Each structure stands twice: as C-alpha cells, then as structure tokens.
Amino acid sequence: MTHMPEREWVPLLVPDMPSPQELLPWLERMHAVQHYSNFGPLVRELEAIFANQFGVESKQLSTVANATQGLELALQALDLPAGAHVLVPALTFVATATAVVRAGHQPVLADVDARTWMLTPDIARATCERMRIDAVLPVATFGMPHDMQAWQRFECDMGLPVIIDAAAAYGSQSLQGAEGTLVFSLHTTKSLPAGEGGLVVSTRPGLAAKVRQLSNFGINLDTTASLPVGALASLGSNAKMSEYHAAVGLISLQKWELQAQRRRVLQAEIMHEMNQASDHSLTWQAQGPGGPLMAPTLLCARLSDAKARGALEQACQQARIMTRRWYQPLLQHMDVLRQQCVCLDTPNARGLADTLLGLPFFLGMTTMQRQRILHVLQPLS
Ligand SMILES: Cc1ncc(COP(=O)(O)O)c(C=O)c1O
Incomplete structure (x- = not known):
C-alpha cells in the first residue's frame, strides 16, 4: 500500500521578523552601553525616526509596550470622568473594548460602514444625537486608514476627543496634516514588527507626554514640572518599550x-x-x-x-x-x-x-x- 503523505497546512499568517544574524549588531550595541529598557538609546532612535515620519515633535509621541497599553493609557490621559461613554465599532479586535473597560469607561458599540467596514464620523455624529458620548475610538479596520481631516472636524464640531485605534495601520495611517491621536501596534503580525510594541502619536497638547509618564508607572521625569523628578505624579502602569524590542523595530524599519x-x-x-x-x-x-x-x-x-x-x-x-x-x-x-x-x-x-x-x-x-x-x-x- 502506498503511503500518501499528509498535505501540509497552508498557514494563515507567517511572521516576517529579522533573523538572529541581523539582530546581533544591534544587541551588541545595546549590551555595550548596558541600557536595556527605560527609554534607552534604541527607543530614542526609533522615536526620533517616527517623529520625523509623522511630522511631529518628539514630545508628541511615545513608544509603548503594545497597542493595547497604548490605547488604555491614551484613554487614561484624556482624564474623562469615570464611566464615560466611549464609542467603538462593534466589529474590531477585543483589545479596543477591553482597553476602554480597563481605563474605567463604558464602550458603546456602534455600527460600521458597509463598504469600508469602519466606524465613520457620520455614524458617530448620528449616535451623538441619540445619546451621551464622551469620546470616540474608531478603528483603522485591517489597516485601512481613516480620513483625519474629517475626524478633526468631528472633534471641533462636537467638542469630543477622538483616538484612532490604528493598530494594524502602520505605514497607511498618518495625520494627513490634521490634528489627531493615533495608536499603532508593532506586534509580530503587523506591518512594522518589533515582536511586541506600540506607538502613540498625538497632537493633543500634553497627551503623548502623559502616556509616556503613565507607561513609566506615573513617575515624573520632567525637570520643569512642579513635582520633583522621581515623585509619583499619577497612577500609571509599566508599559515601556524595551531596548530589545526597539532593536527589532529599527531593523524592520530599514526593510x-x-x-x-x-x-x-x-x-x-x-x-x-x-x-x-x-x-x-x-x-x-x-x-x-x-x-x-x-x-x-x-x-x-x-x-x-x-x-x-x-x-x-x-x-x-x-x-x-x-x-x-x-x-x-x-x-x-x-x-x-x-x-x-x-x-x-x-x-x-x-x-x-x-x-x-x-x-x-x-x-x-x-x-x-x-x-x-x-x-x-x-x-x-
Ligand atoms: C484593532 C486592534 N486594536 C488593538 C490591537 C492590540 O494590539 P497589540 O497586540 O499591540 O496590543 C490589535 C491587535 O491585533 C488590533 O487589531
């Protein structure tokens, strides 16, 4: 009897990560200065490239450990009243909604556009006419970018903050010359893989700096602030990007x-x-x-x-x-x-x-x- 070999599964996704050989020089650089986390040189280098790409100042962005933490901390940085209504699309990854709940708020699940599969400013406006909404968290579904000028108009007209969950949209979603807040994932499966990682870009005054502080337990590192450096300014978390992840991100950026x-x-x-x-x-x-x-x-x-x-x-x-x-x-x-x-x-x-x-x-x-x-x-x- 002839034995038919079982066919291999066709996988759904295959990570596209740097090889150990590519990583080695970066790991050696990191090890030479013995700086492995806490906003080290590689994280700073990555952030400088991002600032240039997004056309923002370095204080208007912060790397984070992943997009889930980025969303949660960006929501926390908005300082909404506890239990605020945050409009999110019903069709999204669970992290969009769990971040809202973990930030102490209530997700309001909205419909999406039938063609783009996204929550649009029109849907958000119509919902705001029917009920109280305190913030909006649209998703760049499967990486499809939002029209940032349209969301900026929504923010101005309605007086509500908007944070775009652009987890899958690195390279597609930019600020497009508008004011706005974007949160990206640098997970292995995303277009700029760092293993794990996230990026918050925001022109909202003070938001990215607050996210950075919250990602470092809430400790003040700003010498110009009224609190002394090292004092606890707010109830943060640990969501810093490590130098290891920044190294992978920097290699991925080159390609x-x-x-x-x-x-x-x-x-x-x-x-x-x-x-x-x-x-x-x-x-x-x-x-x-x-x-x-x-x-x-x-x-x-x-x-x-x-x-x-x-x-x-x-x-x-x-x-x-x-x-x-x-x-x-x-x-x-x-x-x-x-x-x-x-x-x-x-x-x-x-x-x-x-x-x-x-x-x-x-x-x-x-x-x-x-x-x-x-x-x-x-x-x-
Ligand atoms: C829409 C959306 N939001 C958030 C996340 C979470 O990203 P991360 O894995 O970096 O926490 C994902 C991950 O796939 C996502 O698709």
Missing part, C-alpha cells in the same frame, strides 16, 4: 518600504486570481476617503451570505488551508464584554460578521499554496 511594496503586489495579485477563480463572487473592503492601504498584513474576503461563508470555511478545512473569522464574534456577542457595554443596533456589522472570512496571506506564499486556495474557490463560481 519596511520594500516589504510593504511586496505586500501590496501580492495582495493585488491574489485578489485578482481569487476574483477570477470565484467568478467575482467575493467582495473586498473598500478604500475610504482616508486613502489606500500601504502595507496589507492579512486578507479578508466577504462571501455572499452565511451559507457560502460556511461552505468555504469547510472546504478550506478539508483542503488543509487555515482560515480565521477575523474580529468575530462581534463584541456584543462575547459574554464578558456584553455586560460592560452599551450595545446599539449594528446591522452592517452583523452582516459582516456572518460573511467575512480571513484567508492565508503572507510574503513568500508559494505558487502551489496559491493554487490550492484558488482550487477551493472554484465551486463558488
């Missing part, structure tokens, strides 16, 4: 442009192939007024209905192709979150939750892996 371009090409090719294989029965996230996605890190398709999504999921499972229901279930369908949230009607988000499916996407996908995915899509045509 970012090239990798982003390769990701864009791969995404365009795969979408084209999939559209043909499925006879155009898939829909993709539409670009909004915030501009294009510069460094896609995942691929999420929308099927015609829940039945078609289930069938594709099952076919992928049988063909040993990994899939993921990204951002699902919706936040209001998670028991631990539902009790903490105000849940509004979210028909678009519900429709998306029934029909979205994450498919494999990573640099270095082989022709054979791509063929296997196209093969399971053919019955849809």
Whole structure:
C-alpha cells in the first residue's frame, strides 16, 4: 500500500521578523552601553525616526509596550470622568473594548460602514444625537486608514476627543496634516514588527507626554514640572518599550518600504486570481476617503451570505488551508464584554460578521499554496 503523505497546512499568517544574524549588531550595541529598557538609546532612535515620519515633535509621541497599553493609557490621559461613554465599532479586535473597560469607561458599540467596514464620523455624529458620548475610538479596520481631516472636524464640531485605534495601520495611517491621536501596534503580525510594541502619536497638547509618564508607572521625569523628578505624579502602569524590542523595530524599519511594496503586489495579485477563480463572487473592503492601504498584513474576503461563508470555511478545512473569522464574534456577542457595554443596533456589522472570512496571506506564499486556495474557490463560481 502506498503511503500518501499528509498535505501540509497552508498557514494563515507567517511572521516576517529579522533573523538572529541581523539582530546581533544591534544587541551588541545595546549590551555595550548596558541600557536595556527605560527609554534607552534604541527607543530614542526609533522615536526620533517616527517623529520625523509623522511630522511631529518628539514630545508628541511615545513608544509603548503594545497597542493595547497604548490605547488604555491614551484613554487614561484624556482624564474623562469615570464611566464615560466611549464609542467603538462593534466589529474590531477585543483589545479596543477591553482597553476602554480597563481605563474605567463604558464602550458603546456602534455600527460600521458597509463598504469600508469602519466606524465613520457620520455614524458617530448620528449616535451623538441619540445619546451621551464622551469620546470616540474608531478603528483603522485591517489597516485601512481613516480620513483625519474629517475626524478633526468631528472633534471641533462636537467638542469630543477622538483616538484612532490604528493598530494594524502602520505605514497607511498618518495625520494627513490634521490634528489627531493615533495608536499603532508593532506586534509580530503587523506591518512594522518589533515582536511586541506600540506607538502613540498625538497632537493633543500634553497627551503623548502623559502616556509616556503613565507607561513609566506615573513617575515624573520632567525637570520643569512642579513635582520633583522621581515623585509619583499619577497612577500609571509599566508599559515601556524595551531596548530589545526597539532593536527589532529599527531593523524592520530599514526593510519596511520594500516589504510593504511586496505586500501590496501580492495582495493585488491574489485578489485578482481569487476574483477570477470565484467568478467575482467575493467582495473586498473598500478604500475610504482616508486613502489606500500601504502595507496589507492579512486578507479578508466577504462571501455572499452565511451559507457560502460556511461552505468555504469547510472546504478550506478539508483542503488543509487555515482560515480565521477575523474580529468575530462581534463584541456584543462575547459574554464578558456584553455586560460592560452599551450595545446599539449594528446591522452592517452583523452582516459582516456572518460573511467575512480571513484567508492565508503572507510574503513568500508559494505558487502551489496559491493554487490550492484558488482550487477551493472554484465551486463558488
Ligand atoms: C484593532 C486592534 N486594536 C488593538 C490591537 C492590540 O494590539 P497589540 O497586540 O499591540 O496590543 C490589535 C491587535 O491585533 C488590533 O487589531
């Protein structure tokens, strides 16, 4: 009897991290000065590059240990009254909402736009007419950038602070010449991987400096402040980025442009192939007024209905192709979150939750892996 070797799974994502050889010179640099954390030279170097890229002063940004802490501390820095209503999209990663709860506030779960899959200023305005909202936390869904001029207008008109959860949008989301606050993730799976890491960029006076202080337990390090240096100024956390992570981030930055371009090409090719294989029965996230996605890190398709999504999921499972229901279930369908949230009607988000499916996407996908995915899509045509 001939033994058929089991087919390897096609993975969903494959990290694109620097090699140990690339890391070594940076680790040696770190070790030579024996500075491993606490805003060392590598974190400062990374922050100087970010300040230049975002066109802000160094005091208008702070690295943090991850985006979840970045969101939580940025919310804390807003000094909202306890239990404030923070509007978040129902379709997002859990960290958007858990950060709100952990900052002592209540998430209000809003609907998203059916085409861009994002919470828009129009949706936020309509919600503000119906109930009290104290702050808005839109998400750059799957890395798609927001229109920052539109959110700045919203902030001015409504007098409410907006923090963009741009976790997956490094390289796509910028300030676009507007005032605003952005929080990025530098997790391994994101477009600028540092292993773990986050970045808060904010033109709101004092916000980034406050986040930096909160990330260092709340200890005052400002010689010009009324409190002495070393005194506890507020109830912070430990959310500093280490020098190890900054080293990985700095290496990733050197390669970012090239990798982003390769990701864009791969995404365009795969979408084209999939559209043909499925006879155009898939829909993709539409670009909004915030501009294009510069460094896609995942691929999420929308099927015609829940039945078609289930069938594709099952076919992928049988063909040993990994899939993921990204951002699902919706936040209001998670028991631990539902009790903490105000849940509004979210028909678009519900429709998306029934029909979205994450498919494999990573640099270095082989022709054979791509063929296997196209093969399971053919019955849809
Ligand atoms: C929308 C969103 N917010 C927050 C996070 C959390 O980022 P981090 O892993 O850096 O804490 C993620 C992570 O995937 C995310 O997708």
